[in-house]
Amino acid sequence: MTTTLSDFAALAEAFAVHPTDTPTSPPDRAAELESPRFGTVFTDHMARITWSRTAGWNNRRVEKYGPLLLNPASAVLHYAQEIFEGLKAYRHADGSIWTFRPEANAARFQRSARRLALPELSTEDFIGALAAVVAVDRAWVPVKKDFSLYLRPFMYASESFLGVRPSETAEFLVIASPVGSYFADGVKPVSIWVAEDYHRAGNGGTGAAKCGGNYAASLLPQTEAYAQGCEQVAFLDAETTTYLEELGGMNVFVVRDDGTIETPTLTGTILEGVTRSSILQLAADRGHQVVERRIPLEELLAGVRSGTVREVFACGTAAVITPIGRLKGADFDVEVAGGSAGQLTMSLRAELTGIQTGEVEDRHGWLTQIA
Numbered sequence: 001m002t003t004t005l006s007d008f009a010a011l012a013e014a015f016a017v018h019p020t021d022t023p024t025s026p027p028d029r030a031a032e033l034e035s036p037r038f039g040t041v042f043t044d045h046m047a048r049i050t051w052s053r054t055a056g057w058n059n060r061r062v063e064k065y066g067p068l069l070l071n072p073a074s075a076v077l078h079y080a081q082e083i084f085e086g087l088k089a090y091r092h093a094d095g096s097i098w099t100f101r102p103e104a105n106a107a108r109f110q111r112s113a114r115r116l117a118l119p120e121l122s123t124e125d126f127i128g129a130l131a132a133v134v135a136v137d138r139a140w141v142p143v144k145k146d147f148s149l150y151l152r153p154f155m156y157a158s159e160s161f162l163g164v165r166p167s168e169t170a171e172f173l174v175i176a177s178p179v180g181s182y183f184a185d186g187v188k189p190v191s192i193w194v195a196e197d198y199h200r201a202g203n204g205g206t207g208a209a210k211c212g213g214n215y216a217a218s219l220l221p222q223t224e225a226y227a228q229g230c231e232q233v234a235f236l237d238a239e240t241t242t243y244l245e246e247l248g249g250m251n252v253f254v255v256r257d258d259g260t261i262e263t264p265t266l267t268g269t270i271l272e273g274v275t276r277s278s279i280l281q282l283a284a285d286r287g288h289q290v291v292e293r294r295i296p297l298e299e300l301l302a303g304v305r306s307g308t309v310r311e312v313f314a315c316g317t318a319a320v321i322t323p324i325g326r327l328k329g330a331d332f333d334v335e336v337a338g339g340s341a342g343q344l345t346m347s348l349r350a351e352l353t354g355i356q357t358g359e360v361e362d363r364h365g366w367l368t369q370i371a
């Protein structure tokens with residue numbers, strides 16, 4: 001029998017389950033699921049696959065969530081050879097559990113692996129690991145509206161060796177964390193600090209890969225954003241400091257007064273978001289003109305000031321779609337759409353979350369059942 005990607009049970013079967021001897025009690029779990037803060041609470045288990053150059057991917061298992069044993073000379077601790085993904089599992093009204101375009105995350109994980117000289121993991125193993133951990137921890141998938149189980153697949157270089165070359169061994173894991181609504185008191189526009197002294201990624205670098213190193217580089221400018229009274233940082237291209245690229249962990253969109261929707265084109269320094277490509281599709285479906293191009297910051301600011309730019313928003317798996325209400329930089333500070341959430345922004349957000357939770361028809365076959 002051949003295994004298809006929709007055959008989640010068959011994919012998960014490759015994983016040996018070693019259940020925890022200290023499961024969270026149902027009342028404790030219920031308390032944890034009540035109002036989890038993003039990324040702080042984890043389920044009882046994690047999925048795991050080990051790799052070595054000689055043995056390939058082996059030892060597929062689901063085991064107790066807990067600390068890893070790391071040799072202090074592990075390559076990841078010194079040279080940051082690490083990649084990750086982020087996606088969510090949604091519980092539908094009938095109790096079934098689904099993920100959104102996981103094959104796109106699997107493909108991106110393979111591209112990230114190539115760039116970081118890590119071994120590629122097959123799409124079957126990637127989705128199988130998600131299905132395996134969710135099958136064991138399905139009671140951790142929240143029932144409440146706008147809640148979901150955030151899945152964090154990641155891979156790191158585990159070889160104990162200080163020489164500079166790709167690791168001969170690696171570990172792949174999936175951990176899972178219940179998350180509530182990103183905006184606890186309703187969706188609120190965020191303010192953005194546009195960094196000009198720092199860049200996230202340069203030509204030929206790792207900007208298009210989802211790797212921890214990119215995030216490490218964004219933390220200081222993010223701190224600068226806080227100091228400027230802003231919630232998030234946006235980056236410009238490293239070569240000319242002219243074009244808007246993206247935020248530290250979210251892509252950006254601009255809505256013009258004629259209904260055109262624009263997003264920075266993928267130049268190799270921008271991470272190709274699954275949310276980004278889904279929005280491009282949904283907007284095109286609605287008949288909007290959709291444009292991927294380089295967007296000069298000066299042009300954007302002029303458009304916001306004159307009103308030809310109606311809405312600006314950010315997007316990514318964690319917060320889905322976030323309206324941007326203010327853009328601030330060293331020599332400008334402008335409000336977008338009077339600082340309120342744009343109509344199209346909110347309508348696309350409702351459609352996308354509706355598809356994910358099974359309340360809106362999945363016209364593009366984006367959902368994959370995993371439990």
Ligand SMILES: *Cc1c(COP(=O)(O)O)cnc(C)c1O
Nearest residue numbers: 249250251271273274275316317
């Ligand atoms: C993960 C990520 C995004 C958003 O990608 P999604 O697939 O939509 O979650 C955008 N930018 C960066 C830098 C990212 O790491």
